[in-house]
Amino acid sequence: MTFTEMLRAAQERHGSMLCVGLDPEPARFPAGLKGDPQRIYDFCAAIADATGDLAIAFKPQIAYFAAHGAEPQLEKLMRHLRASHPHVPVILDAKRGDIGSTAEQYAREAFERYGADAVTLSPFMGFDSVQPYLKYGDKGAFLLCRTSNPGGDDLQNQRLASVEGQPLLYEHIARLAQGPWNANGQLGLVVGATYPSEIERVRALAPTVPLLIPGIGARGAMRWPPSRPVGAPMHRSW
Amino acid sequence: MTFTEMLRAAQERHGSMLCVGLDPEPARFPAGLKGDPQRIYDFCAAIADATGDLAIAFKPQIAYFAAHGAEPQLEKLMRHLRASHPHVPVILDAKRGDIGSTAEQYAREAFERYGADAVTLSPFMGFDSVQPYLKYGDKGAFLLCRTSNPGGDDLQNQRLASVEGQPLLYEHIARLAQGPWNANGQLGLVVGATYPSEIERVRALAPTVPLLIPGIGARGAMRWPPSRPVGAPMHRSW
Numbered sequence: 001m002t003f004t005e006m007l008r009a010a011q012e013r014h015g016s017m018l019c020v021g022l023d024p025e026p027a028r029f030p031a032g033l034k035g036d037p038q039r040i041y042d043f044c045a046a047i048a049d050a051t052g053d054l055a056i057a058f059k060p061q062i063a064y065f066a067a068h069g070a071e072p073q074l075e076k077l078m079r080h081l082r083a084s085h086p087h088v089p090v091i092l093d094a095k096r097g098d099i100g101s102t103a104e105q106y107a108r109e110a111f112e113r114y115g116a117d118a119v120t121l122s123p124f125m126g127f128d129s130v131q132p133y134l135k136y137g138d139k140g141a142f143l144l145c146r147t148s149n150p151g152g153d154d155l156q157n158q159r160l161a162s163v164e165g166q167p168l169l170y171e172h173i174a175r176l177a178q179g180p181w182n183a184n185g186q187l188g189l190v191v192g193a194t195y196p197s198e199i200e201r202v203r204a205l206a207p208t209v210p211l212l213i214p215g216i217g218a219r220g221a222m223r224w225p226p227s228r229p230v231g232a233p234m235h236r237s238w
Numbered sequence: 239m240t241f242t243e244m245l246r247a248a249q250e251r252h253g254s255m256l257c258v259g260l261d262p263e264p265a266r267f268p269a270g271l272k273g274d275p276q277r278i279y280d281f282c283a284a285i286a287d288a289t290g291d292l293a294i295a296f297k298p299q300i301a302y303f304a305a306h307g308a309e310p311q312l313e314k315l316m317r318h319l320r321a322s323h324p325h326v327p328v329i330l331d332a333k334r335g336d337i338g339s340t341a342e343q344y345a346r347e348a349f350e351r352y353g354a355d356a357v358t359l360s361p362f363m364g365f366d367s368v369q370p371y372l373k374y375g376d377k378g379a380f381l382l383c384r385t386s387n388p389g390g391d392d393l394q395n396q397r398l399a400s401v402e403g404q405p406l407l408y409e410h411i412a413r414l415a416q417g418p419w420n421a422n423g424q425l426g427l428v429v430g431a432t433y434p435s436e437i438e439r440v441r442a443l444a445p446t447v448p449l450l451i452p453g454i455g456a457r458g459a460m461r462w463p464p465s466r467p468v469g470a471p472m473h474r475s476w
Binding site: 023061064066095096098101102103108112122124125128147154156162166169172173176 | 307
């Protein structure tokens with residue numbers, strides 16, 4: 001079963017479009033749980049177990065594990081998710097972006113070491129920085145497209161004079177992910193939830209790829225959904 | 239001592255502009271050393287010890303450690319570099335790029351956990367994805383600007399209609415790193431060695447920031463230096 005099939009099956013099974021982000025920030029833990037790597041695991045596993053009947057994807061953010069030397073806990077969490085929630089695909093939020101030989105190592109980290117079903121990637125270094133992930137034919141990759149952080153405009157919202165139709169950079173990426181970069185249907189796009197009109201624009205340019213839409217939870221984006229559904233997983237971060 | 243001062247001091251002490259990349263690809267190890275995390279450490283430490291009198295920076299690539307679960311060996315390597323080569327700053331090649339709260343975790347990983355002096359970053363998500371690293375006032379950050387991999391053109395070489403003078407995307411990034419994004423002089427730029435004319439262009443737009451120029455070694459870029467020096471560290475990967 002490919003990542004996209006797994007995502008679709010979970011969507012039908014759970015009647016939901018919810019992706020549950022697992023961002024274990026120790027400062028937000030209940031008192032007494034701060035900083036201990038084992039608590040990072042406990043926190044994430046408890047959230048997953050409380051939402052596993054609704055989620056169509058889990059999305060652990062690797063930075064929160066890496067900052068605390070908690071890679072063994074992330075490995076344990078991935079095993080737990082697979083064993084306890086076998087129908088829910090796992091997207092490793094890593095936003096990697098590097099050249100071919102290094103990307104091969106990152107793909108190995110995400111898919112072989114951690115057993116993720118998909119990964120988030122930056123498109124900044126171009127297609128050959130994405131290709132090594134696509135060699136894993138049953139895996140998926142979500143490219144950063146339009147992020148809703150304050151600096152998201154800095155580059156993503158620039159208009160390209162050198163591309164036909166003068167699209168914005170994020171519109172250009174949406175087209176690449178729908179078409180030439182997506183030969184085997186493995187790509188998705190990350191589009192922040194803050195500006196629904198931009199989500200609609202991305203959906204118009206990339207009608208069939210899954211959209212990962214962060215920002216419903218702690219990040220304070222506006223309420224979902226926009227005026228019409230986009231057939232995409234939502235996202236709620238803890 | 240700030241990162242930039244440390245880099246400059248090493249440059250004077252060693253009369254060199256060489257940055258030694260530590261990319262421990264097990265397939266390139268001498269026979270018998272394949273795959274064992276301890277060998278990853280041995281391989282990198284041996285290269286560092288053989289080049290420490292010439293190098294003005296070491297640059298371990300974290301993907302090669304992460305793929306093999308060798309974070310403890312990277313920690314050990316960083317301790318070894320600090321102890322045996324205290325005058326040579328260490329750039330952690332991680333190419334991170336994420337929003338503020340997650341970037342704080344990655345900054346903690348690079349600077350507190352691993353004790354790196356600088357890190358490589360992707361500018362794709364904008365200035366607030368860079369800021370958390372700059373809060374460590376004595377540390378440096380090299381932004382991806384113009385990379386010489388085949389897909390480097392895909393986005394970096396697009397011309398921006400919406401920026402004064404219609405620069406290419408990488409030229410825009412060079413200007414940001416020289417000016418508005420670089421209040422405390424902590425930024426540098428990553429510029430591939432393949433096209434010397436582009437290095438000269440970046441140097442013209444960003445005359446004072448250090449340039450990290452990968453591609454002299456295994457990656458097969460043309461011979462260095464171009465016609466005139468750019469006052470930047472070179473880079474040799476193993």
